[in-house]
Amino acid sequence: MLRTLLEHLQLIFEKTVYIYGLGLLVIYACLALLSFYSVRRFLRKESYTDYKVIVGSELAPGVSVIAPAFNEGLTIISNVRSLLTFDYPKYEVIIINDGSTDDTLEKVIKEFSLVKIDFAFDIKIASKPIRGIYKSTDDAYAKLVIVDKENGKSKADATNAGINIASFPYFLCTDVDCILHEQTLQKLIRPIMEEENARVIATGATLRMANSCEIDKGVIIKVKAPRPLLARFQELEYIRSFVLGKMGWSQINCVPNVSGGLGMFDKEIAIKAGGYDPASFGEDMELLMRMNRYVHDNKIKAAVRYIPVTLCWTEGPTSLKVFMRQRTRWGRGLFQLMLTHRKMLFNPRYGRVGMVMFPYNFLFELLAPFVESIGIVYYILLAIFGLVNWPYAIILLLFVYSFAIMISTLAVLWDQLTFQYYKTWTDVARIASMVFVEMILYHPLIVIFALRGYFFHIFNRKHSWGNMQRRGFKPSSAAGTTAAT
């Protein structure tokens, strides 16, 4: 009797896991098709778009670029200079010195001839107190605003302070050490200005690893595939996530997240939704979720759009320790988000967000590490007790492996279809080769670190934000400058 019950349970478990896996693969296949359509449509539009019309236009909406900085003394000057090079007619750059303990503030004050000014602003979103606001006496830096505030122990708190200061109806959220393309603002404002039937509340674009790129004075000179293995895996992951995943979701207006490294937001909606949550570990995803919630609660027809152009390069962690910290935080953020907004799950009131995007994130992002780990343990137990049908087991393993390779290869293909960022065959090969080993070497790390994040959250373990310990960028050989540390 017990044996029969156990056999039944075994069968139910195996079938559930199989259907779960099959469902995930089918969703990925659908995303691949949707993103292909989306990318092609975008490329067709791009072929005749002249972005120069917005550069000199008095009708261009203003954008506030908000970039928090914490102990960035070594690179802050080139970072700020890089942010001041946007090709856009109406923007301001707000740098928030989030209580740095190094010479970040002193350096910018000296370099950009800043003076402390009387600046009136309304505290629409709570943040740690602002100690002072600085503007340049040099007209060349008229677009620059430096906000000096007490450390809020999170990027969210610093960005909220920036939103309170921002003058324009849209804000671009980035990290001060990200390298942004000079056309970032024109390209990100376009989906907002050309949507016919909805209010676009956020837009985003692809991010890539800057690790091995050639950079001169904060500008990318040559894009190269990262050399360090960990960064190369991340590059592949980003390509798959942005070009295939987010472009696919964008097509059906179900984008789950606009990256904290690069995202443009509708300021009014962001403020009404309450701004960034400093207590959140995934503040970017959490804000978008609340913005989505707000527009649905207030019956505002809204959209979130992505474009498949790389506009932001960021330095990915190359040490396992830093990478673990980053991914643990992401895992914890996802767990926290799902708990906070659990009422949205399968709630038709929230439309596609409640019925598609949120359930997907719950079932296939949050639960996936659990299901995978349980599956592996179960497999091992079966193997120990000699209950594995090896030919079938190998077929099933091949099934998952070949599908994972297919999805990643398609992502690389879509990326190649958009813009051929890599100039050499070797760079393409470097990324394409990762497809075959990612599942064996990289994916287990992602699962372990995500579970670690969940564990930390469940047992309320203290999380140290730590420092990204950036290694700096390799300068262009033509420029002949020394590398920033």
Place this chain on the structure above:
Amino acid sequence: MWKDLADLLFQAYEQYSLLPLFIEIALAFIFLAILSTLIAYSAILYKRYRAYVYEKRLAFISPKIEDMITEQVLLNPNLGYDIPLESIEFDPKALSDKIYRKPFVRQMMIDTLIQYRKNFRGEVGELLRKLYIDMGLDKDSFAKMKTLRWERKIKAVVELTQMDIPISDVTILPLTNSGNPALRAAARNAYIQLSKNEPFKFFDIATEPLLPWDQLEMFKIITTTKDIAIPNFSRWVSYSTNKSIVSFCLKLIAHYDQQSAIPAVMELLSNKDHYFRADAINCLGKLSAEVAEDKLVKIYNNQPLNCQIEILKALGRIASGKHLEFLKSEFLYSSNFDIRMNAARSIIKHNTQNSRLMVEELMEMTHEENQLIIKHCLNPLIKY
């Protein structure tokens, strides 16, 4: 051999059909995944190879085209002697070169001519246009107009517009109302540039919206194209049912300072849509419509915040001084920060003896936060 292969496949199928369903599905997926991966890699290789070949061809053809244009147009010996363009002939040998029969080269020729025409106006620009026609490239563009692919149609419309080749109303007008936003925008822009008599005729029939992104280009075209007959845009403000057209006309009215449009714009103050009213108030402010001031102040209390802010801004732009007291009371007694900030800005914007005295008085009598607002507004370093 074929028989053996068929037998083998049949046996494999028999084996396959004996497997459990979940393994059958898995095997089907494996086959699909391997096939798709191989196709994807082939596509990557092909795509990069094509890009490589394109670059090579470009490097080979581009100098030839540029040399030809330089010889035939820029260094044309007949230029500068007031010779009518129609009588200037190009070297037939250069034009009939076999290379210019290839579609790829012809397209490159069109693109290069467009680039040159952007840089050269006057006689040279006209000669470039003549070269485009004499080589029969206009026929290529018209052929593209007839395709079903919308992006090809857009390309054709842009080429013909850049080369100043007339397109009949029958062809272009229906496109100005196309369901495809991109094609619609290109057709509208072309119509404004090419129609000599009534460039804004499509405003009358436009039922599809004029998107903010499309307004950018259209605004640029209208405000920079020479010899364009600028109408009184109040016509559409009064009669158009297309909100985006009205909104765009308000911007044009402000840009061209069409004072005669003020009564029509004032009519919009009773419109139900508050975004629309805000646009109208903004326009009145930019027109410095003193005649509208009293009405703006009268309706102020019944307006939502965005309209109230626009009214305060408008009073600052008009700056007649009649409503300084109103601005002062808003600054002193409003609980809304944005209202106080805009009221202060508008008082300062008056820049008269009275307003300066009022600012001094306010600095003395008001509380610390309001003083900070005034200091903020007075600071020349703060631009926005």
